[in-house]
Amino acid sequence: MEQILAENRTAYGINTGFGLLASTRIASEDLENLQRSLVLSHAAGVGEPISDALVRLIMVLKVNSLSRGFSGIRRVVIDALIALINAEVYPHIPLKGSVGASGDLAPLAHMSLVLLGEGKARHKGEWLEATEALKVAGLAPLTLAAKEGLALLNGTQVSTAYALRGLFEGEDLFAGALAIGALTVEAVLGSRSPFDARIHAARGQKAQIDTATAYRDLLGQSSEVADSHKDCGKVQDPYSLRCQPQVMGACLTQLRQAAEVLVVEANAVSDNPLVFAVEGDVISGGNFHAEPVAMAADNMALAIAEIGSLSERRISLMMDKHMSQLPPFLVANGGVNSGFMISQVTAAALASENKALAHPHSVDSLPTSANQEDHVSMAPAAGKRLWEMAENTRGILAVEWLAACQGLDLRDGLKTSPKLELARNSLRSKVAYYEKDRFFAPDINAASELLASGCLNDLVLNKLLPSI
Template identity: 45%
Template structure:
């Protein structure tokens, strides 16, 4: 059970709930602050104070005052009109992460919602009711308005959800679980949708996958070094300490650990003085990717516990303040960096694949084929990897440098953070497939060299991966091998 309090959510908690389906509850202390902020909203309504989003219109309509009897309808209209998402829906893990993040943000007590709204969000998680939320349509400022509106629809008994493996009307799922549709009150519609939870949910899950992939990429690279009889001296700690980047030092140390006691590595001058960059510079390149991931994690750790709606209610200070915490720029830039950092993992991996299959660059059978000429072996696997790497170069174009004005120029600079996060997720999927190809080729190469000469750690890894993809004895449909390997990498 993960307990939300608005302050201590971790990325590991998100994985537990979004991916593994763990249940959620909330702390009583945090709910007390929610009640205080709700009273501030109700007092504002009672005293006819003009407060944005409570008794005014939205965006360019912020100067339009709303009559008291229309305040609840204002919130319902907001959700219906802003539910303009298009395209394929987010995955259920992303949807669960979005719900969890929104509940956590509201529990900070700056949003002015009733406790029942937070309880109902948690009910969606614990009853496995997952709103159908289209992926496209957010500008990433004024929050993820369109995606979060589709999330909010489910609370109202509107829209569609995935429930018990089927798409059905939200009203039916709520009825089956004996949950009443929510009736929004002042400020609550705006509090549900004014936030960065779509981009942050996608970004958090993308980060977790990236971290796992990068760890695997190092072990796969170590096998490739053995398959190519690489020069181990390039990983000597003196080299990496001389430069001083901690992540580079640590990658080199892990490579040395993986290759300890290997009889397939060489010393400089034995077979060649030095290797190509894609081998020799593994610590420098992957170390830089680790640096990027640390930056991304730092921003996600803040954002998953942030108050990102508008206005924010500070009950103790007696203030209701309009600002711009919904602007997704910190996450937008982080996601663009994540794309770049992970694209390079695939980029250098594909170059190692080329060195494994190209007979002009090694002394292995051409394309690792069991019968070069009659059988093509890994030839077109390298094509597939090259295609994915090229696609990543397009996806890695930064989304955060783009902006487009909206709401009649009231919202004249936006982050495009959700586009960045979605593209980061696609990049990471591509990276996983590229390193899957490298793994398959490295397995074949070390098998040809002699697995009995491998280092103990890489040999154990070899044996694990050989249970996923068998040795290439004859040409077959290698697409299936790549997908089996990438599925394993996803789960491990």
């Protein structure tokens, strides 16, 4: 940077304006003010503050990117970010305001404000003015040198953090759905035949094969429940039971592919321009465009929606006495008791919401910056909506978990496989058998909280999911 300035060369973001103003040359005496003004003017986000955990992830991703050495930034700035992280000082970053190109400008500007002694940050649950927050971390306000404001603001770290949270929640849902779906197979006296390895090997889809293996592991070779109906006259189960490896395998493919994209992006240099110090070159490009992240998030949305959709169909199946061979709505003395009737309606409502939320965001570009930035990714919105979708699907799975355990309890005390008994007992540790109508919402909430804890993850085969 110093050499470029000494040679009086023009380089974008170093001694020029930004966006449509890129052709405006900035005088040497205004360069420090240029970087400060950039941060202040771009801190234009709106909405609730991002959680401390997510802000921490954003900051770590930014440090990782800057540390690669292509951003033209002094180590003192990177060290200041690390000091904030280690002191658990988390800048106030509003949830909304980025379109995912040119990078996540507004939220990263809010992150950077604190380094300048502006804005506010949270420390141990308390909001502090930036100057006080810096003192907690043993820092004083920084004066940014040429290019440093742009290096801090330009990048896909917010988009990536949003999508990573969606991935982690999606993985938990996938693992929970396998165990709960297997419980439902037992509750409605379903067949183990659709999980036969030969069926899935014949198709050859890797994720489907892996998913079928996981179902076989959960169901075990047999169980008291399975033995009780081995000579029944049923020929085939409904698709929501029989096609679980196919549907869930397709969902697993999306999660695995998204994880591959996101682990690359988490370690990427997504700044612009990039500085190649050995050659002495500063090159403008487009690594700030978060299209890979947006598409990964869009594909995860399909998976999360389908996990919930398939679960809702299994819930509906358990409500129908002709399909499940269980009492209507899974309760004795039907009529006086409505049982699980409306919990299935709730699941249907959540599944329907997810259908709308699954609309791809990466196709919804809007031009910005007077058409200089004329195609954007919408990656933050693509990632952020995954959280709501995950909450919806968690609610659906909670209802299915309750229903499957209720159905099994109605099978005269018959036991299922050892792993599925663990899943059953986990729920029963928090929610009692449904003898007659009672306030239902607390049961759903308790099951949802259990799912969110990841308590079913250990029942699923290791290395099935990228992070579990």
